[in-house]
Amino acid sequence: MVSLEVGDLLEDCLRAARLSTHSTEAERLDFCLCRDSLCAELASLLQDSMEMKWPFVPEKWQYKQSVSADDKTNLSDLNSTHLMQLLAVLKASIVAQEAGTALSVVFLVDRFLYWTDESSRLLKITKLLHKHHPDTPVAPQLVIRQARVYLNSGKLQKAEYILSSLINNSGSTGCWVYHSESDRALVQAVSVQVRGMILRMLGHWSLSLTSPDIDLSLLGDRSHRLLSAAQAAKMAVVYSQYTSLYVLTNVPTQGTCLLSYSFSVECPATQRQSFLLQAREAFSIGLLTKAEGELVTSKQELHTFLKAAYSLTVTHKWLGTPSSVVAKATEACQKVLAHFYDYSNAETQHKDSLCGEITQLVAQVKLLLRVDPFNNSEKGSFIPDSYRNIEDTSVDFTLEGFAKVMRKFQKYHASLCDTTNTNCKGAKEGVTLCITALGTTIGTECGTEA
Structure with missing residues (x-):
């Protein structure tokens, strides 16, 4: 949730983006004054954004072996402090027809506004700017953000199309220029991750990466794909431990994979308790990312807390916690779900x-469920000391190996689309209508079920 002032300014930006008029000298001067008023750190980030230095806006602590105290601050803190100023620059740049600056500001504030439920308006502004200025680069982060918003709103076909296109086309999007192959691989990897979430929702777990013969041992434990996924989620938590939202997003995934594995026939009976305890720890860490009384800023964050609370309750049930306690926790979760439904449909003021x-x-x-604060000796971190035991975990990842996986995806994608196209109405005219690996279509019905 953002302030009414921020909402009003976003509406002003949206109205300005709908217009396509020549700017006046006064409007260009106003733009220059707004841009030049930014602090040195924001001005540097804006310049890097315009130069397409990175496909995702990086946090200071990312991609570093040694993290200093200064690195533990987050971009969200900077955005929160200077949001009105950044949006003023956005409005001024739109009015002055400075599309490059406008889309760069959108890029910088995108993640912050996503976690305050304002992505919808920001993406409308992005689309209008792209419509009026098609030769101005749009960051891959914004393209994937659109897929995430589609995913969250249930438009899985549109989300999957965007993600499959990014994977299949090596991250290419419009006139964006990559400075390294690792950046291109990063965009593909994030697309694979989000696409996997869609396929898991649809029950296509075996298709969540590409075909079932892909080797997932680079993720660690190769004995079962759920354990590989749990290990990957834990590594994601540890490597993003200085941002509470990243921790909150990834620990429920780890816990869910461990909980699911504990129920599987492959799980040895002697180890079931151990996996349940690990799942309990993961869900508890997620619930502790917010202090009591601290504001939760978005629907997705609330949903993730609900998921962690309910999953923890289920885990306690199977760990043998007294049924009366589990019943009370379950009742509280049910009330949370009812309130969450109301929240999702409520006006901003409520x-x-x-x-x-x-x-x-x-x-x-x-x-x-006795979720107590944990021992944490590292200031700025949101995980317990006992959770950081991944130093000896190696990831057998190379760009060459990743490229091999992507080639398999492209081959699998093309094969599946060819198969579905043969049963798609309209294909007889030579028009390829099935556009994703799930056989979804645009403007037609397909006779093949994915």
């Missing part, structure tokens, strides 16, 4: 109170 009720109920679950 969301704060509903959010408060949800966080109080989640706090009740934490109290019932």
Whole structure:
């Protein structure tokens, strides 16, 4: 949730983006004054963004072996402090027809506004700028953001199309220029990750990467794909431990994989308790990323807290926690779900109170299930000391190996699309209508079920 002032300024930007008029000298001067008023750090980030230095805006602590105290600050803190100023630059650049600067500002504020439920308006601005200035680069982060928004709103076909296109075309998007092959691989990798979430929702777990014969041993434990996924999620948590939202996003994935594996026939009975305890730890870490009374800023964040609370309750049930305690925690989770439904459909002015009720109920679950603060000797980190035991874990990853996986995806993608196209109405005219690996279509119906 953002302030009404921020919402009003975004509306001003949207109205300005709908117009395509020549700018006046006064408007260009106003743009220059706004841009030049940015602090040195933001001005540097804006310049790097315009030069396409990175496909995703990096945090200071990312890609570093040794992280200093200064590196533990997050871009969200900078955006939060200077958001109104950045949006003023966005508006001024749109009015002055400075599309490069405008899209670069959108790039910088995108992640922050995504976690405040404002991506929809920001992406509308992005699309309008792209329509009026098609030769101006749009960052891959924004393209993937559109896929995430489609995913969150249930438009899985559109999301999967965007992601498959990025994977299949080596991350190419418009006139964006990559400075290294590793950046291109990063965009493909993130696309694979988000696409896997879609396929998992649809029950296509075996297709979540490419074909079933892909070797996932680079993720660590090769004995079972759920354990590989759990290890990957844990590594993602440790490597992003200085941002609470990243931790909150990844620990439920680890916990869910461990919980699912504990129920599988492949899980040895003697190890089931151990995996349940690891799952409990993961869900608990997620619930501790927010202090009691701290504001939760978005629907997705609330949903993730709900998921962690409910999953922790289920885990406690199978760990033998007294049924009366589990019943009370379950009841609280059910109330959270009802409030979350109301929150999702509420007007902006009513969301704060509903959010408060949800966080109080989640706090009740934490109290019932004895989710206590953990030992953490590293300031700025959101994970316990005992959780950082991945130093000896090596990832057998090379660009060559990743490229091999992507080639398999492209081959698999093409094969599946060819198969579905043969049964697609309209294909007889030579028009390829099935556009994704799930056999989804645009403007037609397909006779093949993926």
